[in-house]
Amino acid sequence: VIRVGEVWVGAGVRAALAEVLPAGVRRVAVVTQAGLPSLDVPVEHEVIAIGDGESCKTLATVEELCRRFARAGMTRADCVVAVGGGMVTDVGGFAAATYHRGIAVVHVPTTLLGMVDAAIGGKTGVNLPEGKNLVGAFWPPAAVLCDTEMLATLPEREWRSGNGEMAKYHFLTGDDLLALPLEERIARSVAIKQDVVASDPEERTGARATLNYGHTLAHALEVAGRFDLRHGEAVAIGLVFAAELAAELGRIDGARVGEHLAVIDAYGLDASLPSGLDHDELLALMARDKKALGSLTFVLDGPAGVELVTGVAPEAVRAALARMAVRP
Numbered sequence: 001v002i003r004v005g006e007v008w009v010g011a012g013v014r015a016a017l018a019e020v021l022p023a024g025v026r027r028v029a030v031v032t033q034a035g036l037p038s039l040d041v042p043v044e045h046e047v048i049a050i051g052d053g054e055s056c057k058t059l060a061t062v063e064e065l066c067r068r069f070a071r072a073g074m075t076r077a078d079c080v081v082a083v084g085g086g087m088v089t090d091v092g093g094f095a096a097a098t099y100h101r102g103i104a105v106v107h108v109p110t111t112l113l114g115m116v117d118a119a120i121g122g123k124t125g126v127n128l129p130e131g132k133n134l135v136g137a138f139w140p141p142a143a144v145l146c147d148t149e150m151l152a153t154l155p156e157r158e159w160r161s162g163n164g165e166m167a168k169y170h171f172l173t174g175d176d177l178l179a180l181p182l183e184e185r186i187a188r189s190v191a192i193k194q195d196v197v198a199s200d201p202e203e204r205t206g207a208r209a210t211l212n213y214g215h216t217l218a219h220a221l222e223v224a225g226r227f228d229l230r231h232g233e234a235v236a237i238g239l240v241f242a243a244e245l246a247a248e249l250g251r252i253d254g255a256r257v258g259e260h261l262a263v264i265d266a267y268g269l270d271a272s273l274p275s276g277l278d279h280d281e282l283l284a285l286m287a288r289d290k291k292a293l294g295s296l297t298f299v300l301d302g303p304a305g306v307e308l309v310t311g312v313a314p315e316a317v318r319a320a321l322a323r324m325a326v327r328p
Protein backbone atom coordinates (compact mmCIF):
# COMPACT_ATOMS: atom_id res chain seq x y z
CA VAL A 1 0.00 0.00 0.00
CA ILE A 2 1.28 3.44 -0.94
CA ARG A 3 -0.04 6.43 1.02
CA VAL A 4 -0.03 9.92 -0.49
CA GLY A 5 -1.59 12.13 2.17
CA GLU A 6 -5.21 11.01 2.55
CA VAL A 7 -4.99 8.89 -0.61
CA TRP A 8 -4.33 5.14 -0.31
CA VAL A 9 -3.20 3.19 -3.37
CA GLY A 10 -2.92 -0.59 -3.60
CA ALA A 11 -4.63 -3.91 -4.22
CA GLY A 12 -7.35 -4.40 -1.61
CA VAL A 13 -7.17 -0.95 0.04
CA ARG A 14 -10.98 -0.75 0.00
CA ALA A 15 -10.77 -2.84 3.19
CA ALA A 16 -9.39 0.26 4.92
CA LEU A 17 -12.80 1.96 4.76
CA ALA A 18 -13.48 1.37 8.47
CA GLU A 19 -10.18 3.03 9.26
CA VAL A 20 -10.74 6.14 7.14
CA LEU A 21 -14.38 6.88 7.98
CA PRO A 22 -14.42 10.03 10.12
CA ALA A 23 -14.93 9.43 13.85
CA GLY A 24 -18.57 9.36 14.90
CA VAL A 25 -20.05 8.36 11.53
CA ARG A 26 -23.16 6.26 12.16
CA ARG A 27 -24.58 6.00 8.66
CA VAL A 28 -23.10 5.89 5.20
CA ALA A 29 -24.75 6.61 1.87
CA VAL A 30 -22.92 4.71 -0.85
CA VAL A 31 -23.36 6.59 -4.14
CA THR A 32 -22.56 4.34 -7.08
CA GLN A 33 -23.80 3.01 -10.43
CA ALA A 34 -25.37 -0.29 -11.38
CA GLY A 35 -22.87 -2.98 -12.33
CA LEU A 36 -19.82 -1.49 -10.58
CA PRO A 37 -17.71 -3.50 -8.14
CA SER A 38 -19.31 -3.41 -4.69
CA LEU A 39 -17.85 -2.48 -1.36
CA ASP A 40 -18.18 -3.87 2.18
CA VAL A 41 -19.34 -1.06 4.42
CA PRO A 42 -18.68 -1.55 8.14
CA VAL A 43 -21.62 0.60 9.40
CA GLU A 44 -25.32 0.99 8.69
CA HIS A 45 -25.63 2.07 5.08
CA GLU A 46 -27.80 2.55 2.06
CA VAL A 47 -26.64 1.99 -1.51
CA ILE A 48 -27.91 4.56 -4.01
CA ALA A 49 -27.32 3.92 -7.71
CA ILE A 50 -27.33 6.91 -10.05
CA GLY A 51 -27.49 6.90 -13.87
CA ASP A 52 -24.51 6.43 -16.16
CA GLY A 53 -22.96 9.11 -18.37
CA GLU A 54 -22.58 12.87 -18.53
CA SER A 55 -26.31 13.35 -19.19
CA CYS A 56 -26.96 12.20 -15.60
CA LYS A 57 -24.31 14.49 -14.14
CA THR A 58 -26.95 17.08 -13.28
CA LEU A 59 -28.50 19.11 -10.50
CA ALA A 60 -31.53 16.82 -10.81
CA THR A 61 -29.35 13.87 -9.78
CA VAL A 62 -27.96 15.89 -6.87
CA GLU A 63 -31.51 16.70 -5.75
CA GLU A 64 -32.47 13.04 -5.95
CA LEU A 65 -29.39 12.08 -3.89
CA CYS A 66 -30.02 14.70 -1.22
CA ARG A 67 -33.65 13.61 -0.92
CA ARG A 68 -32.51 10.02 -0.47
CA PHE A 69 -29.99 11.17 2.18
CA ALA A 70 -32.80 12.98 4.00
CA ARG A 71 -35.13 9.98 3.87
CA ALA A 72 -32.31 7.78 5.19
CA GLY A 73 -31.95 10.15 8.15
CA MET A 74 -28.40 11.21 7.29
CA THR A 75 -27.05 13.92 9.61
CA ARG A 76 -24.02 16.18 9.49
CA ALA A 77 -22.12 13.51 11.42
CA ASP A 78 -22.63 10.95 8.62
CA CYS A 79 -20.69 10.29 5.47
CA VAL A 80 -21.10 9.78 1.73
CA VAL A 81 -18.93 7.11 0.10
CA ALA A 82 -18.74 7.57 -3.68
CA VAL A 83 -17.86 4.33 -5.49
CA GLY A 84 -17.38 4.80 -9.22
CA GLY A 85 -15.63 6.73 -11.96
CA GLY A 86 -15.21 10.50 -12.09
CA MET A 87 -18.86 11.00 -12.85
CA VAL A 88 -19.88 9.35 -9.58
CA THR A 89 -17.21 11.01 -7.42
CA ASP A 90 -18.01 14.45 -8.94
CA VAL A 91 -21.78 14.12 -8.35
CA GLY A 92 -21.55 12.25 -5.03
CA GLY A 93 -18.93 14.72 -3.82
CA PHE A 94 -21.08 17.70 -4.79
CA ALA A 95 -24.13 16.23 -3.06
CA ALA A 96 -21.98 15.72 0.06
CA ALA A 97 -20.69 19.31 -0.24
CA THR A 98 -24.19 20.76 -0.17
CA TYR A 99 -26.31 18.34 1.92
CA HIS A 100 -26.76 19.97 5.35
CA ARG A 101 -24.19 22.53 4.09
CA GLY A 102 -21.60 19.83 3.85
CA ILE A 103 -21.00 16.31 5.17
CA ALA A 104 -17.89 14.18 4.86
CA VAL A 105 -17.15 12.22 1.69
CA VAL A 106 -14.81 9.32 1.01
CA HIS A 107 -14.03 8.51 -2.62
CA VAL A 108 -13.47 4.98 -3.86
CA PRO A 109 -12.62 5.56 -7.54
CA THR A 110 -13.17 2.58 -9.84
CA THR A 111 -11.68 3.98 -13.06
CA LEU A 112 -8.04 4.75 -13.78
CA LEU A 113 -9.08 8.31 -14.62
CA GLY A 114 -10.83 8.60 -11.27
CA MET A 115 -7.77 7.34 -9.39
CA VAL A 116 -5.22 9.58 -11.07
CA ASP A 117 -7.38 12.64 -11.43
CA ALA A 118 -11.11 13.02 -10.78
CA ALA A 119 -11.21 11.76 -7.17
CA ILE A 120 -8.10 13.76 -6.25
CA GLY A 121 -7.95 17.45 -5.39
CA GLY A 122 -11.40 18.23 -4.05
CA LYS A 123 -13.24 19.57 -7.09
CA THR A 124 -16.82 18.36 -7.32
CA GLY A 125 -19.66 19.38 -9.57
CA VAL A 126 -22.24 18.83 -12.27
CA ASN A 127 -22.96 19.94 -15.82
CA LEU A 128 -25.52 22.42 -17.14
CA PRO A 129 -26.95 22.29 -20.67
CA GLU A 130 -24.73 25.36 -21.24
CA GLY A 131 -21.52 23.53 -20.41
CA LYS A 132 -19.61 20.91 -18.44
CA ASN A 133 -18.87 21.27 -14.72
CA LEU A 134 -20.34 24.77 -14.52
CA VAL A 135 -21.80 24.26 -11.02
CA GLY A 136 -19.75 22.78 -8.22
CA ALA A 137 -17.80 23.18 -5.04
CA PHE A 138 -14.35 22.59 -3.68
CA TRP A 139 -14.98 19.76 -1.22
CA PRO A 140 -11.88 17.80 -0.24
CA PRO A 141 -12.56 14.14 0.56
CA ALA A 142 -11.77 12.76 4.01
CA ALA A 143 -9.94 9.93 2.22
CA VAL A 144 -9.54 8.37 -1.21
CA LEU A 145 -9.12 4.61 -1.57
CA CYS A 146 -7.58 3.72 -4.95
CA ASP A 147 -8.00 -0.04 -4.93
CA THR A 148 -6.41 -1.47 -8.08
CA GLU A 149 -8.54 -4.62 -7.70
CA MET A 150 -11.52 -2.42 -8.59
CA LEU A 151 -9.99 -2.01 -12.07
CA ALA A 152 -10.30 -5.71 -12.94
CA THR A 153 -13.53 -5.10 -14.88
CA LEU A 154 -12.56 -1.76 -16.44
CA PRO A 155 -13.05 -1.75 -20.24
CA GLU A 156 -10.01 -1.20 -22.48
CA ARG A 157 -11.28 2.15 -23.64
CA GLU A 158 -11.54 3.47 -20.07
CA TRP A 159 -7.93 2.44 -19.45
CA ARG A 160 -6.92 4.50 -22.47
CA SER A 161 -8.95 7.42 -21.21
CA GLY A 162 -7.06 7.31 -17.89
CA ASN A 163 -3.82 7.26 -19.85
CA GLY A 164 -4.80 10.58 -21.44
CA GLU A 165 -4.71 12.31 -18.05
CA MET A 166 -1.47 10.51 -17.19
CA ALA A 167 0.11 11.82 -20.40
CA LYS A 168 -0.78 15.29 -19.10
CA TYR A 169 1.23 14.65 -15.90
CA HIS A 170 4.08 13.47 -18.10
CA PHE A 171 4.23 16.93 -19.71
CA LEU A 172 3.82 18.79 -16.43
CA THR A 173 6.79 17.04 -14.81
CA GLY A 174 8.75 15.20 -17.50
CA ASP A 175 8.18 11.96 -15.53
CA ASP A 176 8.04 8.76 -17.58
CA LEU A 177 5.03 7.30 -15.79
CA LEU A 178 4.80 4.40 -18.24
CA ALA A 179 8.06 3.07 -16.85
CA LEU A 180 6.44 2.50 -13.43
CA PRO A 181 4.33 -0.47 -12.30
CA LEU A 182 0.60 0.34 -12.08
CA GLU A 183 0.35 1.14 -8.36
CA GLU A 184 3.39 3.41 -8.42
CA ARG A 185 2.14 5.02 -11.61
CA ILE A 186 -1.15 5.86 -9.92
CA ALA A 187 0.54 7.02 -6.72
CA ARG A 188 2.99 9.22 -8.64
CA SER A 189 0.11 10.79 -10.62
CA VAL A 190 -1.74 11.43 -7.36
CA ALA A 191 1.37 13.03 -5.85
CA ILE A 192 1.86 15.28 -8.88
CA LYS A 193 -1.74 16.46 -8.69
CA GLN A 194 -1.67 16.87 -4.90
CA ASP A 195 1.45 19.06 -5.15
CA VAL A 196 -0.12 21.39 -7.68
CA VAL A 197 -3.41 21.53 -5.76
CA ALA A 198 -1.60 22.29 -2.48
CA SER A 199 0.05 25.31 -4.10
CA ASP A 200 -3.30 26.73 -5.26
CA PRO A 201 -6.20 24.81 -3.70
CA GLU A 202 -9.00 27.00 -5.07
CA GLU A 203 -7.44 27.94 -8.40
CA ARG A 204 -6.69 31.55 -7.54
CA THR A 205 -3.08 31.97 -8.70
CA GLY A 206 -2.98 30.13 -12.01
CA ALA A 207 -0.84 27.28 -10.63
CA ARG A 208 -3.78 24.87 -10.40
CA ALA A 209 -4.89 25.87 -13.87
CA THR A 210 -1.85 24.04 -15.27
CA LEU A 211 -3.74 20.81 -14.47
CA ASN A 212 -6.01 21.97 -17.28
CA TYR A 213 -3.21 21.39 -19.80
CA GLY A 214 -4.85 19.99 -22.94
CA HIS A 215 -8.34 20.59 -21.57
CA THR A 216 -9.46 23.73 -23.40
CA LEU A 217 -9.88 22.00 -26.74
CA ALA A 218 -10.82 18.74 -24.98
CA HIS A 219 -13.82 20.37 -23.28
CA ALA A 220 -14.85 22.05 -26.54
CA LEU A 221 -14.75 18.68 -28.33
CA GLU A 222 -16.78 17.10 -25.53
CA VAL A 223 -19.34 19.91 -25.46
CA ALA A 224 -19.65 19.92 -29.25
CA GLY A 225 -20.64 16.42 -28.31
CA ARG A 226 -20.91 14.57 -31.58
CA PHE A 227 -17.57 12.84 -31.46
CA ASP A 228 -17.95 9.95 -29.06
CA LEU A 229 -14.75 10.73 -27.19
CA ARG A 230 -13.95 9.61 -23.64
CA HIS A 231 -12.56 12.46 -21.50
CA GLY A 232 -8.96 11.24 -21.62
CA GLU A 233 -9.16 10.62 -25.36
CA ALA A 234 -10.25 14.25 -25.81
CA VAL A 235 -7.43 15.40 -23.51
CA ALA A 236 -4.89 13.53 -25.65
CA ILE A 237 -6.03 15.48 -28.73
CA GLY A 238 -6.06 18.68 -26.66
CA LEU A 239 -2.47 18.16 -25.50
CA VAL A 240 -1.17 17.94 -29.06
CA PHE A 241 -3.32 20.91 -30.07
CA ALA A 242 -1.86 22.92 -27.17
CA ALA A 243 1.62 22.02 -28.42
CA GLU A 244 0.73 23.13 -31.97
CA LEU A 245 -0.66 26.39 -30.58
CA ALA A 246 2.46 26.96 -28.47
CA ALA A 247 4.56 26.39 -31.60
CA GLU A 248 2.35 28.78 -33.57
CA LEU A 249 3.01 31.43 -30.89
CA GLY A 250 6.77 30.76 -31.00
CA ARG A 251 6.84 29.40 -27.43
CA ILE A 252 8.21 25.95 -28.34
CA ASP A 253 9.86 24.42 -31.40
CA GLY A 254 8.81 21.64 -33.76
CA ALA A 255 10.86 19.05 -31.89
CA ARG A 256 8.86 19.68 -28.72
CA VAL A 257 5.62 19.28 -30.71
CA GLY A 258 7.05 15.99 -31.95
CA GLU A 259 7.66 14.92 -28.35
CA HIS A 260 4.00 15.55 -27.58
CA LEU A 261 2.96 13.35 -30.48
CA ALA A 262 5.38 10.59 -29.45
CA VAL A 263 4.20 10.58 -25.82
CA ILE A 264 0.53 10.48 -26.80
CA ASP A 265 1.31 7.57 -29.08
CA ALA A 266 3.27 5.75 -26.34
CA TYR A 267 0.26 6.07 -24.01
CA GLY A 268 -1.83 4.33 -26.68
CA LEU A 269 -3.85 7.36 -27.76
CA ASP A 270 -4.79 8.99 -31.05
CA ALA A 271 -3.93 12.70 -31.31
CA SER A 272 -5.74 13.43 -34.58
CA LEU A 273 -8.92 15.51 -34.73
CA PRO A 274 -12.26 13.87 -35.46
CA SER A 275 -13.35 14.67 -39.01
CA GLY A 276 -16.15 17.12 -39.79
CA LEU A 277 -15.23 19.69 -37.15
CA ASP A 278 -16.55 23.24 -37.44
CA HIS A 279 -13.61 25.38 -36.33
CA ASP A 280 -15.85 28.44 -35.68
CA GLU A 281 -17.92 26.39 -33.27
CA LEU A 282 -14.79 25.13 -31.48
CA LEU A 283 -13.46 28.66 -31.19
CA ALA A 284 -16.74 29.89 -29.71
CA LEU A 285 -16.75 27.01 -27.21
CA MET A 286 -13.12 27.62 -26.23
CA ALA A 287 -13.90 31.31 -25.62
CA ARG A 288 -16.51 30.18 -23.04
CA ASP A 289 -13.98 28.06 -21.13
CA LYS A 290 -13.95 28.66 -17.35
CA LYS A 291 -10.31 29.78 -17.52
CA ALA A 292 -11.13 32.45 -20.10
CA LEU A 293 -11.41 35.81 -18.35
CA GLY A 294 -12.55 37.92 -21.28
CA SER A 295 -10.08 36.61 -23.84
CA LEU A 296 -9.01 33.27 -25.32
CA THR A 297 -6.98 31.61 -22.58
CA PHE A 298 -4.92 28.43 -22.78
CA VAL A 299 -2.46 26.46 -20.73
CA LEU A 300 0.62 26.34 -22.93
CA ASP A 301 4.13 24.96 -22.84
CA GLY A 302 7.00 27.42 -23.21
CA PRO A 303 10.51 28.32 -22.07
CA ALA A 304 9.29 28.53 -18.43
CA GLY A 305 7.32 25.30 -18.63
CA VAL A 306 3.56 24.88 -18.79
CA GLU A 307 1.67 28.06 -17.78
CA LEU A 308 -1.56 29.99 -18.22
CA VAL A 309 -1.53 32.28 -21.28
CA THR A 310 -4.25 34.87 -21.83
CA GLY A 311 -5.12 37.04 -24.82
CA VAL A 312 -4.37 34.42 -27.48
CA ALA A 313 -5.30 35.67 -30.97
CA PRO A 314 -8.14 33.72 -32.66
CA GLU A 315 -5.99 33.53 -35.85
CA ALA A 316 -3.31 31.59 -33.96
CA VAL A 317 -5.93 29.16 -32.69
CA ARG A 318 -7.27 28.65 -36.21
CA ALA A 319 -3.76 28.10 -37.55
CA ALA A 320 -3.02 25.53 -34.84
CA LEU A 321 -6.26 23.67 -35.58
CA ALA A 322 -5.29 23.63 -39.26
CA ARG A 323 -1.92 22.02 -38.37
CA MET A 324 -3.60 19.04 -36.72
CA ALA A 325 -3.99 15.68 -38.45
CA VAL A 326 -7.62 14.72 -39.13
CA ARG A 327 -9.09 11.21 -38.75
CA PRO A 328 -10.23 9.59 -41.99
Ligand SMILES: NC(=O)c1ccc[n+]([C@@H]2O[C@H](COP(=O)([O-])OP(=O)(O)OC[C@H]3O[C@@H](n4cnc5c(N)ncnc54)[C@H](O)[C@@H]3O)[C@@H](O)[C@H]2O)c1
Binds near residue numbers: 054085150153158
Ligand atom coordinates in the same frame (compact mmCIF):
# COMPACT_ATOMS: atom_id res chain seq x y z
N1 LIG B 1 -13.17 16.58 -10.21
C1 LIG B 1 -12.12 16.57 -10.99
O1 LIG B 1 -11.06 17.11 -10.66
C2 LIG B 1 -12.21 15.85 -12.31
C3 LIG B 1 -11.06 15.63 -13.06
C4 LIG B 1 -11.15 14.92 -14.25
C5 LIG B 1 -12.39 14.45 -14.68
N2 LIG B 1 -13.49 14.69 -13.93
C6 LIG B 1 -14.81 14.19 -14.36
O2 LIG B 1 -14.77 12.78 -14.36
C7 LIG B 1 -15.71 12.29 -15.31
C8 LIG B 1 -15.06 11.21 -16.13
O3 LIG B 1 -14.71 10.16 -15.28
P1 LIG B 1 -14.49 8.70 -15.85
O4 LIG B 1 -13.63 8.76 -17.05
O5 LIG B 1 -14.08 7.88 -14.70
O6 LIG B 1 -15.93 8.33 -16.43
P2 LIG B 1 -17.25 7.68 -15.78
O7 LIG B 1 -17.32 7.95 -14.34
O8 LIG B 1 -18.37 8.16 -16.62
O9 LIG B 1 -16.99 6.12 -16.01
C9 LIG B 1 -16.86 5.62 -17.31
C10 LIG B 1 -17.65 4.33 -17.50
O10 LIG B 1 -16.98 3.26 -16.85
C11 LIG B 1 -17.87 2.56 -15.99
N3 LIG B 1 -17.05 2.00 -14.92
C12 LIG B 1 -16.51 2.67 -13.88
N4 LIG B 1 -15.75 1.85 -13.16
C13 LIG B 1 -15.81 0.63 -13.72
C14 LIG B 1 -15.24 -0.63 -13.42
N5 LIG B 1 -14.37 -0.77 -12.40
N6 LIG B 1 -15.55 -1.67 -14.20
C15 LIG B 1 -16.38 -1.50 -15.27
N7 LIG B 1 -16.94 -0.34 -15.62
C16 LIG B 1 -16.65 0.72 -14.86
C17 LIG B 1 -18.88 3.60 -15.60
O11 LIG B 1 -20.09 3.03 -15.16
C18 LIG B 1 -19.04 4.38 -16.89
O12 LIG B 1 -19.91 3.72 -17.75
C19 LIG B 1 -16.17 13.46 -16.11
O13 LIG B 1 -17.45 13.83 -15.68
C20 LIG B 1 -15.17 14.55 -15.76
O14 LIG B 1 -15.72 15.84 -15.83
C21 LIG B 1 -13.43 15.37 -12.77
